[in-house]
Amino acid sequence: AYLTEHAGATPAARAEAIRRRYGKDRTFSVPILMACALAGLVPWAEAPRLPFELACLPQSWYRFARLPVVSYALPALIAIGQCVHANRRSWNPIRNFVRWVARSRSLTVLRRIQPTSGGYLEATPLTSFVTMALVGAGRRDGAVIADGVRFLVSSVRPDGSWPIDTNLATWVTTLSVNALATAGDLESLDTKDAILGWLLKQQYTERHPYTDADPGGWAWTDLPGGVPDCDDTPGAVLAVLALGEAQAAKNDRSHFRNLEAGVKWALDLQNRDGGFPTFCRGWGVLPFDRSGSDLTAHALRAVCRAVKCGADAPGPAPGGFTATGQADAGVPRAFAYLAREQRADGSWLPLWFGNQHAPDDINPVYGTARVLAAYRDLGMTDAPECQRGVTYLLGVQNADGGWGGAAGCPSSVEETALVVEVLAELAPGDAVERGLAWLVEAVESGRFREPSPIGFYFAKLWYFEKLYPLIFTVAALGRAARGL
Numbered sequence: 235a236y237l238t239e240h241a242g243a244t245p246a247a248r249a250e251a252i253r254r255r256y257g258k259d260r261t262f263s264v265p266i267l268m269a270c271a272l273a274g275l276v277p278w279a280e281a282p283r284l285p286f287e288l289a290c291l292p293q294s295w296y297r298f299a300r301l302p303v304v305s306y307a308l309p310a311l312i313a314i315g316q317c318v319h320a321n322r323r324s325w326n327p328i329r330n331f332v333r334w335v336a337r338s339r340s341l342t343v344l345r346r347i348q349p350t351s352g353g354y355l356e357a358t359p360l361t362s363f364v365t366m367a368l369v370g371a372g373r374r375d376g377a378v379i380a381d382g383v384r385f386l387v388s389s390v391r392p393d394g395s396w397p398i399d400t401n402l403a404t405w406v407t408t409l410s411v412n413a414l415a416t417a418g419d420l421e422s423l424d425t426k427d428a429i430l431g432w433l434l435k436q437q438y439t440e441r442h443p444y445t446d447a448d449p450g451g452w453a454w455t456d457l458p459g460g461v462p463d464c465d466d467t468p469g470a471v472l473a474v475l476a477l478g479e480a481q482a483a484k485n486d487r488s489h490f491r492n493l494e495a496g497v498k499w500a501l502d503l504q505n506r507d508g509g510f511p512t513f514c515r516g517w518g519v520l521p522f523d524r525s526g527s528d529l530t531a532h533a534l535r536a537v538c539r540a541v542k543c544g545a546d547a548p549g550p551a552p553g554g555f556t557a558t559g560q561a562d563a564g565v566p567r568a569f570a571y572l573a574r575e576q577r578a579d580g581s582w583l584p585l586w587f588g589n590q591h592a593p594d595d596i597n598p599v600y601g602t603a604r605v606l607a608a609y610r611d612l613g614m615t616d617a618p619e620c621q622r623g624v625t626y627l628l629g630v631q632n633a634d635g636g637w638g639g640a641a642g643c644p645s646s647v648e649e650t651a652l653v654v655e656v657l658a659e660l661a662p663g664d665a666v667e668r669g670l671a672w673l674v675e676a677v678e679s680g681r682f683r684e685p686s687p688i689g690f691y692f693a694k695l696w697y698f699e700k701l702y703p704l705i706f707t708v709a710a711l712g713r714a715a716r717g718l
Contacts, residue, residue, distance in 0.1 A: 237275070249280035255694060260284070261307045262695070265363040268314050271321070272370050278322040286315025287336035289343045306461065306513060308444070309354045312344045313367035313378075320371040345378050347444045349458035352381030353389065356459035358396040359695070361385055398689075398697045404436050405454040406701045408469035413705045415476035416655070417712020430477040433470055434492050438462050445513050450499030464503050464510045464529045465586065468536035471496045475543055490544060497540045497557045500533045504564050508571030512585065526585030527575045528601050530568050531608035537561050538612055565612075572605060573619050580626030587688050589639020589649070590696065597639040597688070602626055603652040610660055624661050627653050635668035646686040647676050651706035658714045670714055673707060682707050 241251035249267060256263040264284060270276040289312045319333050344364070348354065353361045365382035373379065389400050411429060414420045423429070436456050439449050444461050451462025452470040471493060478489045503515045509525025510533045541561045576582055577598070584601035592598070602623050609620040631637055636645025637653045654669040676682040685698040 245276040245280065249276045261310070264318075265310055265314055265359075265367075268317055268367060268370070269363070272317075272366065278318070281318050281322065283318050283322065283324065284311050284315035286312045286319070286340050287333055289340045290336050306355060306445075307360070309344055309347065309364045310360060310367070312340045313364040313371070316340070316373075317367035317371040341373075341376075341378070348378055348381060351458050352383075352385030353400070353457075353459045354382075355461065356400045356455055356457045358386065358389060358398060358400070398695065399454075401455040401457050402699060403454075403456050404433070404452055404460070405466050405469065406699065406705070407433065408452075408466070408473040409705045410701070410708075411473040411476055412469065413709040413712070415473075416709040418716050419708075419712060420476060426477050430474065430481075430489065432456075433474055433477070434489060437470070437492055437496065447513065448499055448502060450495035452496070461513060462499070463512050464500055464533055465512070467496055467500050468529075468532040471500075471536040471540055475539055493540050493544070494557060497537050497561070500537060501557055501560045501564050504533075504568065507574075508564075508567035508569075509575070510568070524585070525571060527572060527582040528584035528586060528604040530571055531605040534565060534568050534608045535611050538565060569614070572608075576619050576622065580622035580624075582623065586690060588690065588696075589643055590687055591638060591643040592640035595694065597649075599627065599630060599637050599639050599643075599649045600652060600688075603649075603656045606656045606660060610656060615660055620660070624657065627657060628661060628665050631665055631669070635672035637669070645672065647673070647682050647684070647703035648686055648688060648706055650676075651703070651710040655706070655710040655713050658710070658717050662717065666714070670711070673710060677707065677711075 237248055241248040248270065252263050252266050252270075260282060264282055267276060267281040271278045271281045289308060315333075316337060319330075324330050324333075349356070354364060355361075361382050365379055365386070368376065368379050368382075386396070390396055407429065411420070411423075414423065420426065433452075436452055438447070438451050438453070441448060442451075442462060447462050451464075451467045453460025453462050454466045474489055474493055474496075478493075481487070481489060500510065504510055505515055505525045507525055508530075509527070510530045511523055511525050512529060514523060537557075538561065541558050544558070572582070579598075580602070581598035582601040582605040583596050583598055584604060587597050587600045588595045589597040589600070606620060606623045606627075609615060609617060609623070614620060627637070630641040631653075632643075632645050634645055636650040638644050638646055638649055643649075650669055650672055654666060654673060657666050657669070673682070682703050683700070685700045685703050687696045687698050688702065689696040689698075
């Protein structure tokens with residue numbers, strides 16, 4: 235009934251509604267159409283074929299193959315491609331032969347990139363699609379299916395539901411550390427050494443089998459299904475810098491090897507357009523694999539702070555801080571990218587986080603606040619792009635003193651805290667004071683513990699994280715208190 239109301243009463247109307255919602259990126263539309271076909275809601279002719287045989291190519295060739303799904307969806311490409319092929323053969327006998335030959339080898343790839351937990355990316359949706367696709371292709375047994383089912387059974391919550399992601403431990407740990415550092419309250423932690431040791435252990439020291447990523451990056455989780463990316467790696471670099479200040483002051487610079495590896499990992503990911511993508515350099519065809527303004531700003535903050543710390547600290551860093559020259563060349567290119575990506579109204583769009591109340595589900599308030607943090611930290615507050623960004627944020631403040639994802643969106647703790655934290659230094663005055671009053675009331679009433687949905691707007695995939703409003707509020711009130 236829901237599908238009939240929102241997508242149409244006929245199979246053709248439903249299929250078209252799904253394709254229209256996701257556009258040319260097939261990462262989610264094809265799995266959903268496959269699930270509908272397995273359920274008999276649409277004919278198999280509506281489920282596009284995926285070239286799973288491309289997974290047999292060397293990983294270094296993937297970015298040239300122009301895959302119809304984003305880089306993290308390789309398991310779906312293989313499994314769903316096989317499922318559609320099994321239920322809808324091509325009219326081309328040569329293509330059918332190639333895919334017949336590629337079935338076994340691509341399944342070997344699928345098994346090789348499956349983590350020990352059984353969950354691809356530690357994510358319920360992706361693992362579910364892979365498992366049902368293989369069963370729908372007639373493969374009723376096998377290690378991939380067995381381990382996928384094991385992951386799904388073990389990750390169900392007590393109330394019978396499943397989360398989108400099972401664990402964001404590394405991401406929320408680095409956010410928490412950096413928020414306390416921003417607030418000047420990191421010394422209140424009596425577990426700094428333990429957290430630093432834990433974070434250093436989460437750094438990848440071998441080439442990743444999933445994305446072929448070099449060693450040196452961090453993922454969002456400490457579970458085996460994580461993949462190093464260019465949001466978690468800068469966050470970890472900043473957290474290690476903050477936690478390692480005491481060691482550096484005592485001339486203990488053992489963690490600088492980790493910093494060097496993290497900085498080099500991020501710089502090696504920089505695209506030719508000057509921006510930084512999520513997982514893989516040079517893909518750039520679909521939204522998730524393109525350079526992102528929020529990712530680029532985060533990388534800039536981490537790289538520049540780490541390089542400066544390496545240059546200022548007494549004594550040579552173990553092995554030398556060799557990324558300095560690469561950073562000197564990459565930083566101007568990154569700022570040139572940000573200047574090109576700024577919209578006419580002064581805002582920047584983030585790659586990751588959206589807002590369900592905003593037009594097209596995008597979140598220019600989040601994106602602009604994240605980018606302005608880079609201009610602030612690197613002393614570029616007088617840049618025209620920075621001033622236009624500040625003007626945009628001031629212009630979309632709500633009458634109640636808070637901010638939402640865009641002009642006219644209801645105020646939320648997350649967006650308000652992010653804006654207050656960056657404007658406290660860039661534009662102190664009445665707007666910031668009103669935002670502070672809104673946040674203080676949210677804390678005193680307990681509303682700051684209520685998370686808002688915030689997620690992958692380009693994939694229409696939504697989640698909330700209950701630590702976000704706490705973390706962002708600590709950073710905002712802490713920076714404002716330090717300024718006062």
